[in-house]
Amino acid sequence: MRLRIMPDTADTRWVRTRTERQRDRGNFRGVAWGVGFCVVLALLMTGCQGDRVQSALHPAGPAAQTIATLWWVLLAVCGIYTVGTFALFFYAIFRPKQEHAAPHGGNRFILTGGVFLPFVVLLGLLLYSVQATTQLQTPEAGLTIRVVGHRFWWEVEYPEYGIVNANELHIPVGEPVHLELTSGDVIHSFWVPQLHGKMDMFPDLTTHLWLQADKEGVYRGQCAEFCGVQHARMAFHVFAKPPKEFAAWVAEKQQSRPDPDAEVFQRGHQVFMRHGCAACHAIRDTEAVARAGPDLTLMGSRRMLGAATLINTSENMRDWLEDPNRFKPGVLMPPTEDISEEEIEALVDYMQSLK
Numbered sequence: 001m002r003l004r005i006m007p008d009t010a011d012t013r014w015v016r017t018r019t020e021r022q023r024d025r026g027n028f029r030g031v032a033w034g035v036g037f038c039v040v041l042a043l044l045m046t047g048c049q050g051d052r053v054q055s056a057l058h059p060a061g062p063a064a065q066t067i068a069t070l071w072w073v074l075l076a077v078c079g080i081y082t083v084g085t086f087a088l089f090f091y092a093i094f095r096p097k098q099e100h101a102a103p104h105g106g107n108r109f110i111l112t113g114g115v116f117l118p119f120v121v122l123l124g125l126l127l128y129s130v131q132a133t134t135q136l137q138t139p140e141a142g143l144t145i146r147v148v149g150h151r152f153w154w155e156v157e158y159p160e161y162g163i164v165n166a167n168e169l170h171i172p173v174g175e176p177v178h179l180e181l182t183s184g185d186v187i188h189s190f191w192v193p194q195l196h197g198k199m200d201m202f203p204d205l206t207t208h209l210w211l212q213a214d215k216e217g218v219y220r221g222q223c224a225e226f227c228g229v230q231h232a233r234m235a236f237h238v239f240a241k242p243p244k245e246f247a248a249w250v251a252e253k254q255q256s257r258p259d260p261d262a263e264v265f266q267r268g269h270q271v272f273m274r275h276g277c278a279a280c281h282a283i284r285d286t287e288a289v290a291r292a293g294p295d296l297t298l299m300g301s302r303r304m305l306g307a308a309t310l311i312n313t314s315e316n317m318r319d320w321l322e323d324p325n326r327f328k329p330g331v332l333m334p335p336t337e338d339i340s341e342e343e344i345e346a347l348v349d350y351m352q353s354l355k
Contacts (some may be wrong), residue, residue: 149188166294213240268350
């Protein structure tokens with residue numbers, strides 16, 4: 001019996017063909033992974049658009065602009081570094097095998113790419129972030145607003161003008177505003193993403209922040225520190241007005257007070273006092289002076305009810321007064337019990353008249 005030995009060229013050709021196929025499949029997988037990564041990244045980037053409510057990536061003031069720019073720089077640098085790392089990773093897996101590689105080339109590459117390059121990149125980012133932080137220092141401000149966080153609402157006071165409000169800040173456009181922040185119960189955090197970063201608020205301690213809006217508009221803020229069951233519904237709005245409109249708003253609210261001779265006051269205020277509302281709330285120039293709940297002197301002029309929970313309409317006001325926990329479970333305000341239809345209507349009209 002004779003054995004037929006195939007020529008060496010046939011074995012070599014067969015082995016080479018299999019190797020080429022494996023390399024082609026590896027290259028295809030690498031390209032597929034790269035395309036898939038780009039598609040996922042593009043889909044994620046679509047989340048940067050939208051209605052821009054509470055978007056730190058759409059700044060409307062100098063402090064927020066500094067923070068947004070820092071974020072984009074970090075994203076770009078880290079993104080380029082990540083893509084480069086993955087590219088080298090796939091190259092190391094799928095590259096053709098080298099029979100005669102340099103004995104020390106790999107060590108130099110690891111030292112350069114794993115030690116020197118990260119050091120340079122991180123040092124550059126550190127210096128840039130320090131420079132950005134210096135731009136966030138509090139500038140001189142002419143207007144001071146005192147904000148007290150409560151579960152789950154915001155007390156807003158203008159000490160210079162004698163105005164007390166709740167869940168709304170009114171500021172002039174183009175001017176820095178100094179905020180004195182504190183808490184009346186637990187730790188809160190004041191955050192208006194389009195105007196500045198976060199600042200924690202502590203009981204018996206005052207922290208400081210500044211806001212400046214370069215564009216007229218309404219900016220939504222939020223408590224950014226978990227404070228209880230209704231933390232997610234502890235929001236507020238900042239109204240940025242041109243300086244003349246802000247001055248007119250201040251002059252109007254300084255004169256705001258109930259008219260004791262008006263029928264709506266006489267009917268509504270009696271209901272207000274009879275059902276114990278004055279135990280928690282204050283109304284300027286009346287015997288209601290409690291501070292446990294929001295000041296109601298400007299109740300009718302507010303855009304929202306319950307710290308941005310409901311739009312301020314007569315119908316929503318009625319529903320809120322009857323049972324606040326229906327819309328905001330866990331809120332400290334109890335339902336209004338044993339109240340007649342006439343009384344609730346009088347109370348709603350009274351609240352809407354307070355502007």
